[in-house]
Amino acid sequence: MKQVGKGIAKIDGMDIATGRPVYTEDMIPPNTLVIKILRSPHAFAKIKSIDTAEAENLDGVECVLTYKDVPNIRFTLAGQSYPEPSPYDRLILDEIVRYKGDEVAVIAATDEKTAALAIDLINVEYEVYEPVIDFEEADSHQSTVHPENDLHCNFDIGMKKENNIACTHKVQVGDIEEELKKCDVVVEETYYTQAQAQAMMETYRAYSYFDHTGRLVVVSSTQIPFHIKRQLARSLEIPSSKIRVIKPRIGGGFGGKQTGAVEIFAALVTQKTGKPAKIVYSRKETFTCTNSRHAMRLKVRLGADKEGNIKAYDIQGLSDTGAYGEHAPTVFSVAGEKTLPLYNKTNAVRFMGNVVYTNKMPAGALRGYGATQGTFALESAVNKLAKKLNMDPAEIRLKNIINEGETCLTYNGKLLGSSTLRQCIEKGKELINWNEKYPQKELSNNKVRAVGMAVTMQGSGIAGIDTASAGVRLNDDGNFTLLIGSTDMGTGSDTILAQMAAEVLETSIDNITVNAADTDVSPYDPGSYASSTTYVTGMAVVKAAEDLKKKIIKCGAHLLEVSPQEVEFDGKNISATNNTITLKKLAELMVLGIGKQQLVGNATHGSDVSPPPFVAGFAEVEVDKETGKVDLIDYVAVVDCGTVINPKLARIQVEGGIVQGIGLALYEDVKYGKKGGLQTNSFMTYKIPCRKDIGNIRVHFEESYEPTGPFGAKSIGEVVINTPAPAIAHAVYNAVGVTIKSLPITPEKVFMGINK
Amino acid sequence: MQIETTINNKKVTLEAANDEFLADTLRNYGLLSIRQGCDTSCCGLCTVWIDGKPTLSCSTLAFRAQGRSITTIEGVQQEAKKFAEVLVAEGAEQCGFCSPGFIMTVLAMKNELNHPTEEEIVHYLTGNLCRCTGYMGQLRAVKKYLEVK
Numbered sequence: 001m002k003q004v005g006k007g008i009a010k011i012d013g014m015d016i017a018t019g020r021p022v023y024t025e026d027m028i029p030p031n032t033l034v035i036k037i038l039r040s041p042h043a044f045a046k047i048k049s050i051d052t053a054e055a056e057n058l059d060g061v062e063c064v065l066t067y068k069d070v071p072n073i074r075f076t077l078a079g080q081s082y083p084e085p086s087p088y089d090r091l092i093l094d095e096i097v098r099y100k101g102d103e104v105a106v107i108a109a110t111d112e113k114t115a116a117l118a119i120d121l122i123n124v125e126y127e128v129y130e131p132v133i134d135f136e137e138a139d140s141h142q143s144t145v146h147p148e149n150d151l152h153c154n155f156d157i158g159m160k161k162e163n164n165i166a167c168t169h170k171v172q173v174g175d176i177e178e179e180l181k182k183c184d185v186v187v188e189e190t191y192y193t194q195a196q197a198q199a200m201m202e203t204y205r206a207y208s209y210f211d212h213t214g215r216l217v218v219v220s221s222t223q224i225p226f227h228i229k230r231q232l233a234r235s236l237e238i239p240s241s242k243i244r245v246i247k248p249r250i251g252g253g254f255g256g257k258q259t260g261a262v263e264i265f266a267a268l269v270t271q272k273t274g275k276p277a278k279i280v281y282s283r284k285e286t287f288t289c290t291n292s293r294h295a296m297r298l299k300v301r302l303g304a305d306k307e308g309n310i311k312a313y314d315i316q317g318l319s320d321t322g323a324y325g326e327h328a329p330t331v332f333s334v335a336g337e338k339t340l341p342l343y344n345k346t347n348a349v350r351f352m353g354n355v356v357y358t359n360k361m362p363a364g365a366l367r368g369y370g371a372t373q374g375t376f377a378l379e380s381a382v383n384k385l386a387k388k389l390n391m392d393p394a395e396i397r398l399k400n401i402i403n404e405g406e407t408c409l410t411y412n413g414k415l416l417g418s419s420t421l422r423q424c425i426e427k428g429k430e431l432i433n434w435n436e437k438y439p440q441k442e443l444s445n446n447k448v449r450a451v452g453m454a455v456t457m458q459g460s461g462i463a464g465i466d467t468a469s470a471g472v473r474l475n476d477d478g479n480f481t482l483l484i485g486s487t488d489m490g491t492g493s494d495t496i497l498a499q500m501a502a503e504v505l506e507t508s509i510d511n512i513t514v515n516a517a518d519t520d521v522s523p524y525d526p527g528s529y530a531s532s533t534t535y536v537t538g539m540a541v542v543k544a545a546e547d548l549k550k551k552i553i554k555c556g557a558h559l560l561e562v563s564p565q566e567v568e569f570d571g572k573n574i575s576a577t578n579n580t581i582t583l584k585k586l587a588e589l590m591v592l593g594i595g596k597q598q599l600v601g602n603a604t605h606g607s608d609v610s611p612p613p614f615v616a617g618f619a620e621v622e623v624d625k626e627t628g629k630v631d632l633i634d635y636v637a638v639v640d641c642g643t644v645i646n647p648k649l650a651r652i653q654v655e656g657g658i659v660q661g662i663g664l665a666l667y668e669d670v671k672y673g674k675k676g677g678l679q680t681n682s683f684m685t686y687k688i689p690c691r692k693d694i695g696n697i698r699v700h701f702e703e704s705y706e707p708t709g710p711f712g713a714k715s716i717g718e719v720v721i722n723t724p725a726p727a728i729a730h731a732v733y734n735a736v737g738v739t740i741k742s743l744p745i746t747p748e749k750v751f752m753g754i755n756k
Numbered sequence: 757m758q759i760e761t762t763i764n765n766k767k768v769t770l771e772a773a774n775d776e777f778l779a780d781t782l783r784n785y786g787l788l789s790i791r792q793g794c795d796t797s798c799c800g801l802c803t804v805w806i807d808g809k810p811t812l813s814c815s816t817l818a819f820r821a822q823g824r825s826i827t828t829i830e831g832v833q834q835e836a837k838k839f840a841e842v843l844v845a846e847g848a849e850q851c852g853f854c855s856p857g858f859i860m861t862v863l864a865m866k867n868e869l870n871h872p873t874e875e876e877i878v879h880y881l882t883g884n885l886c887r888c889t890g891y892m893g894q895l896r897a898v899k900k901y902l903e904v905k
Contacts, residue, residue, distance in 0.1 A: 007847070009844045009845055009847070010844060010847065010849065012852070013840075013843075013844035013847075013849050013852070014837065014840055014841070014844055015852075016849060016851070016852025016853075016855060017836075017840040017843055017844055017849040017852050017855040017856075017859065018789075018829060018833060018836050018837055018840050018855075018856070018859070019788070019789025019828075019829040019830060019836075019855070019856035019859075020789075021788035021789070023791075023853065025788075026788045198887075199887050200851070200853075200887055201791075201793045201799065201801060201851065201853040201854050201885070201886070201887055201888075202791070202793070202851070202853045203793070249851075249852065250851065251791070251851045251852070251853025251854075252850075252851040252853060252887055252888055254887070282795050283793065283794045283795045283796070284795060489851060490850040490851025490852060490853075490888050491850070492847065492850070646847075648845070648846065648847040649847045651847065651893070652846070652847040652848055652850060652888075652889050652890070652893045654890075655889060655890035655891075655892045655893060656850065656887075656888045656889050656890040657890070658890055659889075659890035659891065660887070660890075682794065682795065682796045682798075683794050683796055683798045683799060683885070684796050684798060688885065688887060689891075690882050690883075690885060690891075691878050691881060691882055691884075691886075691891040691894075691895070692878055692879070692882050694890065694891060694892075696892075697890060697892050
């Protein structure tokens with residue numbers, strides 16, 4: 001292959017790196033109204049009265065909008081294919097405010113200072129309710145976060161709103177209690193994972209205006225232009241045909257921008273005033289008023305025989321979705337979906353539990369999407385089982401993991417496609433020097449070095465739901481335009497999709513212009529999330545390019561007056577035995593001349609399966625026994641993502657995901673006050689890893705070939721975040737014997753554990 | 757107030773409010789490479805040079821530019837491109853939002869340190885956060901650029 005498998009630089013790399021103005025905020029026209037939001041100071045309250053007169057009279061204020069000014073239509077901000085599984089539990093602005101930071105009023109003014117001044121001139125009286133803060137008490141709490149009668153679910157997700165239960169989920173195969181009874185050993189533990197922040201460098205932002213035909217245009221830093229369009233159409237009662245959503249370059253997403261945090265407010269102001277309007281969130285607003293990972297409690301029971309054959313496991317979960325149910329059912333079910341198949345020599349497995357509403361910032365999507373939480377719990381339990389049986393944790397995994405061509409209890413007889421997880425484990429052991437370093441080694445300076453491990457799986461797209469379209473056009477000059485709706489958020493997906501098209505069309509990516517993520521121009525794509533772009537959109541691109549190639553050959557043959565079977569296309573020329581025509585000439589003839597048919601290849605693709613990529617992660621830590629401080633020395637990640645389309649970009653995806661996972665494991669603490677205020681609301685109080693915090697990271701690929709993926713590829717973006725937390729926790733246990741049950745692994749917890 | 761300053765080797769007079777930060781003034785002036793990521797002076801995205809020294813423009817009041825020389829990445833495109841080529845070849849720009857500030861710090865380091873060790877490089881660049889790349893690719897790029905063994 002000439003394009004696929006090559007470490008080609010990102011097509012936008014030089015321009016974004018050297019500071020070209022290509023992000024949302026860089027394109028905002030002058031004299032655009034500035035939007036600020038008055039937010040609830042209470043975790044749970046009803047607006048008794050709201051007086052906006054004084055603010056509205058302030059010179060420069062264009063409008064002040066409250067719940068009285070918006071349609072009474074509930075919707076969800078979750079970016080999911082219609083019909084969304086997330087409950088329609090929001091109004092644009094509501095009489096009831098459900099968390100500290102919930103929107104009370106939207107102010108638009110000619111400049112930022114005036115908008116900020118106007119906020120202080122709004123007088124609100126609240127009737128304050130008792131908030132639900134602790135998610136473990138939500139189901140029995142006297143308060144009901146969502147008492148309203150018009151809350152709507154597109155289908156039955158098991159909501160019991162009087163108990164603050166947003167949804168319930170249960171997957172069970174076999175008699176779990178009976179099978180656990182039969183086991184020689186059963187380990188049991190309850191784990192907690194925190195509401196990690198996505199903390200992308202570009203905060204949430206959007207601007208909107210009416211175009212020359214009176215249509216609403218929203219430019220936004222989003223992962224989901226088509227879903228945003230649908231949300232706006234529903235919530236603002238605007239025909240979908242009158243809305244256009246454009247995604248420029250965006251400064252990171254990590255799932256956060258799979259929820260429509262800000263677009264609705266810009267669009268609302270433009271709708272009300274007819275004027276361009278912008279909204280740019282501060283870092284504090286991004287931390288406190290958008291979305292995060294779902295915090296979870298996961299109780300695992302894992303049973304095995306004396307030889308370490310895992311016979312049954314049960315995970316009982318509780319997930320905190322905060323004030324609104326964005327991604328509530330799906331994140332929770334993924335925690336089971338990506339753990340129950342991992343060890344398949346079982347007689348019974350179960351994943352069940354509730355997702356509850358609380359009066360805190362809503363949760364949403366974050367890289368890993370539940371699998372991260374599930375992996376921490378299951379892998380920690382597997383490490384505990386290995387210890388109990390006095391077995392090597394790598395051996396117990398090799399004994400129990402699902403292999404290529406095998407099935408598992410939850411697969412309904414379907415077989416696992418590609419997998420090199422076994423090789424990933426073997427290679428990782430070798431790279432970290434497991435046999436010599438496991439479990440630990442005392443150093444002279446009151447420090448201990450130890451290793452730990454974990455394995456994980458994710459998916460590639462959502463089976464049976466994700467559907468992407470792509471188009472490839474042959475232009476008059478013989479170059480191509482690739483039209484896609486997926487949303488490169490820095491990952492390089494625009495580049496790797498161009499590589500795929502170039503591979504099929506036997507050209508180089510220099511001859512392909514990528515046009516993406518503009519709902520007026522792009523073919524439909526749900527957007528970049530659920531590890532879908534390489535696998536689902538990629539296959540659509542391959543099919544569209546193949547479609548175009550066929551047309552090129554057919555037209556070439558026609559012009560050469562031979563049959564298509566008699567010509568060959570090598571990317572530059574269409575040749576028959578005695579005659580040849582260049583692609584450039586063919587393009588010219590088809591578009592400008594006698595052909596009268598511009599050639600376009602189109603395809604739509606969805607997959608019935610979601611083939612899992614795998615990672616085996618190995619951590620080496622140094623723990624200071626005096627202070628409890630954990631230093632990560634070395635991390636080895638061995639990855640099966642099928643065929644690696646671009647080794648440079650894939651490697652960076654892995655390294656970036658591992659470091660985000662290290663943040664989850666060691667640094668990113670989430671603290672709420674008793675009254676429901678998020679205390680960790682800046683980079684001063686919420687620590688993401690800096691370059692001194694990560695030690696060395698080594699990445700190795702064990703390629704497999706996934707027959708349902710483009711050129712054998714699976715996904716890479718999400719799976720890479722899952723192993724650091726359980727692997728580092730394992731290493732800490734091996735170092736000092738302290739079991740970490742709740743993330744992050746702070747020095748305090750380790751110190752307290754050592755001195756218990 | 758009016759501020760007499762030099763931006764990218766050009767003498768200019770800027771108009772700014774008394775309480776305005778340099779990052780906003782520079783953006784208003786049209787230098788859109790200036791990004792802000794934190795509000796608390798800890799992400800490094802807004803890094804520019806004042807008299808050749810890397811400085812956080814988000815927490816420097818605009819009037820501090822009076823009589824000084826400001827350099828943004830727009831003013832050092834040639835050298836920035838040299839390093840960016842290495843960075844991009846590693847794939848280590850990813851979303852690119854932190855890259856201009858990061859590159860300004862890297863170029864300042866090159867001017868300031870002679871043959872820095874890996875440890876010195878990491879230390880110098882610590883104030884530039886990145887959420888995408890995991891830093892390893894950036895380090896590979898810097899070492900290649902400075903020809904650090």
